[in-house]
Amino acid sequence: MEGFPKGFRWGVTTASYQIEGGAKDGGRGETVWDRFSHIPGNVLHDDNGDIACDSYHHLEEDLDLLKELGVTSYRFSVAWSRIFPKGYGEANEEGVAYYDRLVDGLLERKIEPFLTLYHWDLPQALQDEGGWMNRKTAEHFEMYCSYLFRHFKGRVTHYMTLNEPWVVAFPGHYTGEMAPGIRDFSAALQAAHVLLLGHGLAIKAFREGGYPGEIGITLNLCPKEPLTDSREDCEAAIRHDGYANRWFLDPLFRGHYPEDMWRFYEEQGLSMPEVTEEDGRLVSQPVDFLGINYYNIDFTKEDKSVWPIQFKTGFSAGNAMTHYQMPITPDGLRKILVRVHKDYHPAKIYITENGASYQEHPDRNGEILDEARIDYLHTHLWKVGEAIGEGVPVAGYFVWTFLDDFEWNTGFENQFGLVYVDRKTMERTPKKSFSWYREVAASNGKRLWEK
Numbered sequence: 001m002e003g004f005p006k007g008f009r010w011g012v013t014t015a016s017y018q019i020e021g022g023a024k025d026g027g028r029g030e031t032v033w034d035r036f037s038h039i040p041g042n043v044l045h046d047d048n049g050d051i052a053c054d055s056y057h058h059l060e061e062d063l064d065l066l067k068e069l070g071v072t073s074y075r076f077s078v079a080w081s082r083i084f085p086k087g088y089g090e091a092n093e094e095g096v097a098y099y100d101r102l103v104d105g106l107l108e109r110k111i112e113p114f115l116t117l118y119h120w121d122l123p124q125a126l127q128d129e130g131g132w133m134n135r136k137t138a139e140h141f142e143m144y145c146s147y148l149f150r151h152f153k154g155r156v157t158h159y160m161t162l163n164e165p166w167v168v169a170f171p172g173h174y175t176g177e178m179a180p181g182i183r184d185f186s187a188a189l190q191a192a193h194v195l196l197l198g199h200g201l202a203i204k205a206f207r208e209g210g211y212p213g214e215i216g217i218t219l220n221l222c223p224k225e226p227l228t229d230s231r232e233d234c235e236a237a238i239r240h241d242g243y244a245n246r247w248f249l250d251p252l253f254r255g256h257y258p259e260d261m262w263r264f265y266e267e268q269g270l271s272m273p274e275v276t277e278e279d280g281r282l283v284s285q286p287v288d289f290l291g292i293n294y295y296n297i298d299f300t301k302e303d304k305s306v307w308p309i310q311f312k313t314g315f316s317a318g319n320a321m322t323h324y325q326m327p328i329t330p331d332g333l334r335k336i337l338v339r340v341h342k343d344y345h346p347a348k349i350y351i352t353e354n355g356a357s358y359q360e361h362p363d364r365n366g367e368i369l370d371e372a373r374i375d376y377l378h379t380h381l382w383k384v385g386e387a388i389g390e391g392v393p394v395a396g397y398f399v400w401t402f403l404d405d406f407e408w409n410t411g412f413e414n415q416f417g418l419v420y421v422d423r424k425t426m427e428r429t430p431k432k433s434f435s436w437y438r439e440v441a442a443s444n445g446k447r448l449w450e451k
């Protein structure tokens, strides 16, 4: 392996609802996740993100830890409802001031901000008007993004419009496992479309405003492989790929939804979103980069009882599993990078998330020796190096995640952090993986093949 290119970005990622806490502080408005997580039974152990890592009140400490980690870049998301508590209207100065402190604190420490505009915490007031099922939400999103572009002009030069719109659309509106907890497949297709429109409008506003910097979108992508060699499982894997990967990649890079999936959904009698040619053009405007979040290969088995997709996933296929029950499949990262590069040609790719969940606690010496996480990161980074060697333009890698945080509908059960957070005292303790990643970043990856 030749090593990572000069200027390669080494970072960590977080998301507002997962770490900030301060749910009622500084004029923040209610979000769909506040509402959803307070309904008993929605989140494991009935946990919620009211306090999370309390980063809202530990900002300086967290910034200092990032500095100690030595990352070049920090990817975080802005909580829309801190800026516009009801989704639109007048900006909330206290909320804006919080992100000013965050952005300026990063810049003072020579860390580049990578700002995600939407990581799932929709203002509840917008949900009350139909949320992502309502095309108007895309316009409100554009207005919110434009406000941030103007406000951070020259200070923030890397933006992602949406994080993993698949999760918002399908687990959010089809299975109902995630906020807003709706169970209606057609609603999910509509939400996916409005999310993509919001993305397109934000890109257009960024270009028209002539803001310095780059903008893209982050998708959760992973190879969908058949569990067995049977024809049924092979077809199910292709359908799974269409459902989760191509349903977003195709409109973003080709301007239309995948025809096989559109037909399949129509055959199931689903009501399809209204899509115009203009929508296609808006959604497929060129992005400066594609963000890819990768965790595992999804092994897929046909199952006719699951309507309408007709498959099941979540199998280990003989691989070791993380605490979250994700199979550990590093070569899947190389495969998805090579495939996306070959089929869609994004100008540049950032791996905007990659990491592993385990349940760890300090040992008798107060240390957290998370060797399993180090192994996971090591093997996956190695595969990134291989993909670069195969010509894929990967420009950066961000570990998910910085702090042990609120992991959505599994509450605090799944811990992905490089830093342990004591849930009672909020004390932060860097794990062994923190020092390991610091060395990797400082050596621009060379530490991976040096003993």
Ligand code: IFM
Binding pocket: 015, 018, 164, 293, 353, 400, 407, 408
């Ligand atoms: O915690 C999430 C994150 O918010 C989005 N990507 C996957 C992570 C791990 O499940």
